Amino acid sequence: MVNQSVQTARGAVRRRALFERLIYLGPGLTYLFIFLLLPLLLVLSYAFFQRGRFGGIEYEFTLDNFTRAFDPIYIDVLLDSVVIAGITTVLALLLGYPTAYVIAGLPKKWRTIALVLVVLPFWTNFLIRTYAWIVLLNSEGPVNSGLVGIGIVDEPISMLYTKPAVIVGLLYAYLPLMILPLYSSIERLDDEIGEAAANLGAGPVRRFFSITWPLTLPGVITGCIFVFVPSLGNFIVPELLGGGKTVMVGNLIRDQFLKARDWPFGAVLALAVIAFLVLLFVVQAWSSRRLEGSDVGSRVDA
């Protein structure tokens, strides 16, 4: 008797919990369905049809768009983009980790100020920030006239409209997205683990690589994804700072839709990027689950 009523009570609780969840998730799910899933399905369906003469779609089934995507030139652009986004991510990590580490170690008041400073650039429009780099880096700009003035170089060096300029622009744009997850990961570290390791004789390098780094790896992975994904798809920075001479996959997709009016092929390229990113997320999910698994294991051992 008692058991049964407990069970019905549990059932009611569970049902209510379900209902609550639905209320909380409903708006978000609806939004995602209408503005993410449906458009994605639309893009997917475009990929199988022919290009309309003036843009749009001609509803004649074809797989040509997919075979075209394997043309070396498009593969090269994709690989190029992956390399550029990859270098950006690595540099962001190298710059972001120490920054986040220092911020996490600051007294609480200063921490807040430092974090505000990290996100401060977001208060200015992205285009304006990118244009600022054009002003800085061009051959008649302050960086070059400074270098010439000091006598480090005789003639202005061409920094703008090169791949490194694109990487600098992307790095600048997305560095905060690396610092923030790293910070929250590092900030949660339990100091006592490090102290215990020090008591047992581990030096600072050993402590970093055996304790700090593995425990902050989830933050590292999140930060890397946050930087890599938007870098890969960016088309404004390569256009402005690359002077149109560097084509990334984002430019390619944009051009297919807006310039070439070849929606089906644009759809295939977009899908290729999505597929690549999904793969990346699967790897990320898998590796962070493994990390958390080993985390639990070590706690049990202790």
Place this chain on the structure above:
Amino acid sequence: MSFRSAQSGNLVNSGNRGNSVNRGKSPATKTVSWVAVALATGMVLAACGGSDDEPSAAATLDPEADLSQQSLVVSNWAGYMPEDLPKRFTKEFGADVEVAEHATNEEIVAKLTAGGDSGIDVAFVSGQFAQALAEQDLVEPIDETLIPNLENLYPEATELAYDPGNQISVPYAWGTTGLCYREDLTGFAPTSWNDLLNPKPELENKTTMMATERWLMLPAQKALGFSVNTQDEEEMNQVRDQLIDTKPTLLAYDDTTFYERLISGEASLVQAWDGWCNYGIAEDDRIKFVVPEEGSDLWTDTMVVLKTSENKEAAHAFINYILDPKIHTWVVENILYKVPNQAAMEAVDPALIADFPNLGMTPAELLEQEALVDLGEAAPLYTQIATEVTASN
């Protein structure tokens, strides 16, 4: 606030734990039904909206139509017509004018071909795009009786290759593409497209070309002796090879700010439209413009009336108003582009033409250049080659 965004980094991680455990069937199904309701509501609303529309029947335009009952949406390039023009038109004819802006032909064509009513009555597009839109049956034939000012046009401007007889479009401005340069930086006066394509070593990293497909191809097409409208794959392969060779010598590809680069001295020699070179000349009189000896294109920007427009009489009146020499002369004097309007060009202050010599090009001189026409089925070839060139390393 910053703390919250810091935490959102973690949410992504924690989201991977233990989701999908409790995601029973019913929430998803319910969501779907909610969406279905939402969609259905949307459709009903759309249907209601549609029923208000009168079936826009055959376009017999009424010359006596009361224009004050009409209103216009005009899409033009930013800064390409007098800013107070809409107000002046409204004052004179009563029809409200709203201006939409587009950055490129491609952008406005994408808008107009997206299906349904774009809401635009008059669009400014280049001739070859007007031609393409007409083939799609998207533009209204021009009713000459409603545009008496058509007689102001040069005779040459009524026989342009993309639309002989101006049946579906009315020319607004025309010109050509050439080299815009600062002789004090180049040290010589360029005469050939090869000065841009195969620049002297001292000009490397000091030149820009346009990246918009037709104009990207143009210098190589002309230098190699081909038509700007060629559809021959072999010829286009040669064009591609030349452009790939040229790419490492360029400072950048630039469709919009090339004249600023000349002013700042960042570039010495750029591919430019005549009118945009004038923007440079206006700031720095050391800047000069030349049409290379191999020839160039004749581009025309036109006005078209959309089939979907419900204000076609007002649209025609608007075009007629622009062809009024008072207005069209303003265009020349302020936008610094040539217009195909004889009455307007003759009213231009000669001092202005002395300052901007390319404004003085005669229609005959312009017509020596090759008119751009729509590429039709060859368009993907141009796109492919443009990609190969800009993506080359």
